[in-house]
Amino acid sequence: MSDSILRASAAEGSVRIFVANTKNLVQAARMAHGTSPVMTAALGRTLTAGAIMGSMLKNDKDVLTINIKGDGPGGGITVTADSRANVKGYAYNPGADLPLTERGKLDVQGALGYGTLTVIKDLGLKEPYCGQVPLLSGEIAEDITYYFAKSEQVPSAVALGVLVDRDRSVKQAGGFIIQMMPGASEEIISTLEERLKKTDSITKLLESGKTNEDILNLLAEGMEPKILSQIPTAFKCDCSKERVEKALLTIGKKEIAKIIEETGQTTLHCHFCNKNYTFNKDELLNLLQNG
Numbered sequence: 001m002s003d004s005i006l007r008a009s010a011a012e013g014s015v016r017i018f019v020a021n022t023k024n025l026v027q028a029a030r031m032a033h034g035t036s037p038v039m040t041a042a043l044g045r046t047l048t049a050g051a052i053m054g055s056m057l058k059n060d061k062d063v064l065t066i067n068i069k070g071d072g073p074g075g076g077i078t079v080t081a082d083s084r085a086n087v088k089g090y091a092y093n094p095g096a097d098l099p100l101t102e103r104g105k106l107d108v109q110g111a112l113g114y115g116t117l118t119v120i121k122d123l124g125l126k127e128p129y130c131g132q133v134p135l136l137s138g139e140i141a142e143d144i145t146y147y148f149a150k151s152e153q154v155p156s157a158v159a160l161g162v163l164v165d166r167d168r169s170v171k172q173a174g175g176f177i178i179q180m181m182p183g184a185s186e187e188i189i190s191t192l193e194e195r196l197k198k199t200d201s202i203t204k205l206l207e208s209g210k211t212n213e214d215i216l217n218l219l220a221e222g223m224e225p226k227i228l229s230q231i232p233t234a235f236k237c238d239c240s241k242e243r244v245e246k247a248l249l250t251i252g253k254k255e256i257a258k259i260i261e262e263t264g265q266t267t268l269h270c271h272f273c274n275k276n277y278t279f280n281k282d283e284l285l286n287l288l289q290n291g
């Protein structure tokens, strides 16, 4: 099953629901960054949230970034998504490893610790929108829920899950976000709250073979869910040698001349996909002359 995000509404449009399966994209991130199991879970949950929140953006060129900074050994996570649900991201300390919790779970909270969660939306305006909340739980889903309530004033329920296999590969990954629109009745809200209490974890649902549509029907049973669209989502970095060249030019020609003199070459690193771009002497000279 390829990764996708299902967008739906329910209860006559007073509730909107996003369900995502993201196993392949989380696995791609794991392969790119060589993350430990707990950091695969931390990065995978944030990537899943980012992909869904990216798909909420209205315009083609809008970009959303989630920045998590914590005092735990994992350091933090940065994830960027566009409105087509292309998502990229990295963990500050991808190799950070922690023992399982007492309940036998990956200790994402312990890996991230206490800190902040910041959401930045570049909507093509002069100033990007920026909302920040303290990391309440460090488990990410609860923190995103808190962000929606505090910064966007949208009551939401967020579930994010990554199941890492014994060989460290990603067995399941996905999530859902349910949001109450201004017209949502008290009755609908309490029905959903009750339902969420009884719903299995997202990884359990995925592990039992449930599709996005199955999960939607489970969450919104009796609320006449309507599927609006289903869009693909993927781990995709938009870096390229040309882009890195432009970044290199911003340090100034004087600096480039210095590099040529001192080391004769330089390597630039893309944090998002872990790719290195090396520029040899000829390429640097070429940049000096033609850049």
Ligand SMILES: [Zn+2]
Pocket: 237, 238, 239, 270, 271, 272, 273, 274, 275
């Ligand atoms: Zn890249």
